[in-house]
Amino acid sequence: MKWLRDQALAHIVDKVEAGERLSFDEGMRLYHTRDLNALMRLANMTKKRLHGDKVFFVHSMRLEFTNICYVGCTFCAFAAHKGEERAWDYSPGEVVEQVRRRYLPGITELHMSSGHHPNHKWDYYPEMVRGLRDAFPDVQVKAFTAAEIEHFAKISKKSTLEVLRELQAAGLAALPGGGAEIFADRVRRQVAKNKVKADKWLQIHREAHSLGLRTNATMLYGHIETLEERLDHMHRLRDLQEETGGFHAFIPLAFQPMGNSLAQNLGKTDFTTGLDDLRNLAVARIYLDNFPHIKGYWVMIGSEVTQVSLDWGVSDIDGTIQEEHIAHAAGATSPMALSQAGMVKMIQHAGRVPVLRDAYYNELEVFGRGGFGRAGSGAEAAD
Ligand code: V47
Numbered sequence: 001m002k003w004l005r006d007q008a009l010a011h012i013v014d015k016v017e018a019g020e021r022l023s024f025d026e027g028m029r030l031y032h033t034r035d036l037n038a039l040m041r042l043a044n045m046t047k048k049r050l051h052g053d054k055v056f057f058v059h060s061m062r063l064e065f066t067n068i069c070y071v072g073c074t075f076c077a078f079a080a081h082k083g084e085e086r087a088w089d090y091s092p093g094e095v096v097e098q099v100r101r102r103y104l105p106g107i108t109e110l111h112m113s114s115g116h117h118p119n120h121k122w123d124y125y126p127e128m129v130r131g132l133r134d135a136f137p138d139v140q141v142k143a144f145t146a147a148e149i150e151h152f153a154k155i156s157k158k159s160t161l162e163v164l165r166e167l168q169a170a171g172l173a174a175l176p177g178g179g180a181e182i183f184a185d186r187v188r189r190q191v192a193k194n195k196v197k198a199d200k201w202l203q204i205h206r207e208a209h210s211l212g213l214r215t216n217a218t219m220l221y222g223h224i225e226t227l228e229e230r231l232d233h234m235h236r237l238r239d240l241q242e243e244t245g246g247f248h249a250f251i252p253l254a255f256q257p258m259g260n261s262l263a264q265n266l267g268k269t270d271f272t273t274g275l276d277d278l279r280n281l282a283v284a285r286i287y288l289d290n291f292p293h294i295k296g297y298w299v300m301i302g303s304e305v306t307q308v309s310l311d312w313g314v315s316d317i318d319g320t321i322q323e324e325h326i327a328h329a330a331g332a333t334s335p336m337a338l339s340q341a342g343m344v345k346m347i348q349h350a351g352r353v354p355v356l357r358d359a360y361y362n363e364l365e366v367f368g369r370g371g372f373g374r375a376g377s378g379a380e381a382a383d
Pocket residue numbers: 075076077113145175176177178179180181216217218220251253254255256257258260297300318326327330
């Protein structure tokens with residue numbers, strides 16, 4: 001292979017070409033290689049085998065129904081205490097009103113996750129989902145992280161399985177992947193010591209999959225975790241996916257360093273670098289061979305790196321979003337929203353085929369390749 005400079009990857013190239021699963025040590029070799037061209041090619045090869053040139057996105061809306069939270073994760077700049085001026089807390093009726101106010105025709109996914117509110121009773125949550133389903137029957141509600149599901153189980157004195165079942169009956173379509181952070185105990189104790197434990201997070205996703213609810217998985221990186229701890233996180237997800245097949249997407253979340261005590265205590269003011277983001281996405285694509293999608297999350301890595309990531313294994317770039325507060329509270333410099341036309345252009349100019357999906361990954365519209373190769377052009381070009 002002319003293009004391979006790091007001969008330590010030769011065996012990995014053979015395995016990826018044959019569609020074989022990598023061991024932990026091989027995954028670590030990918031994290032350490034300086035042969036970025038080879039890493040990119042391997043990720044691209046894996047992505048192409050699954051999706052060809054298609055890249056998925058969703059016309060979506062984000063809503064955080066409260067920022068009041070008692071948990072105290074050290075990376076979080078979003079949470080507020082009750083009574084603070086910047087705190088907000090919508091009733092189920094206000095949630096419906098907020099969605100109505102921001103709704104744009106064609107939106108299919110509503111992504112909601114929020115703080116662990118100290119006072120809301122359990123009924124508040126299924127009532128909110130039912131209200132949304134009745135008011136917007138065409139919108140699929142992807143809501144509540146496994147951390148929130150555990151919180152609901154505590155306040156309702158129900159099992160997490162029962163909580164999931166009742167939310168599903170109320171109209172919940174899928175679970176987002178938040179609350180995973182880093183599974184390794186050493187890190188979890190320092191960044192999210194009062195939140196759902198790693199095994200419980202995995203168990204809740206296992207239960208959701210058993211009910212037919214599809215879910216996502218995230219990983220918060222770029223703070224105090226080691227590369228081994230990142231790969232260990234992926235390894236645990238790969239094992240669960242092997243068991244259930246219920247994950248849609250893996251989403252690395254780049255640490256945003258403003259306004260949170262973790263960054264302050266580390267004296268950290270810098271963001272992850274573009275190459276760290278790309279390497280991480282590529283390793284994820286190659287290592288998580290049983291995950292349908294690796295998502296490039298433009299809110300946290302920016303539109304430019306997200307566009308480049310389409311050559312590094314990414315097959316999904318989330319959605320139009322409308323308004324986002326978790327990353328922006330922590331210093332994200334990305335815009336609050338992208339237009340559908342902007343997302344199509346981003347994908348087309350990377351030489352890929354944009355596919356508008358819904359929350360279940362049904363393909364709603366497949367676009368042409370557009371003006372790839374013609375600078376500044378959005379016009380149709382021959383393939
Ligand atoms: O769980 C909080 C993270 C998550 C910071 O499932 C931070 O499609 C970086 O889960 N820097 C919520 N990250 C967002 C989330 C998500 C995002 C996009 C898509 C999906 C999906 C899910 O945000 C939290 C936490 O891990 N987070 N603070 C921060 N300072």
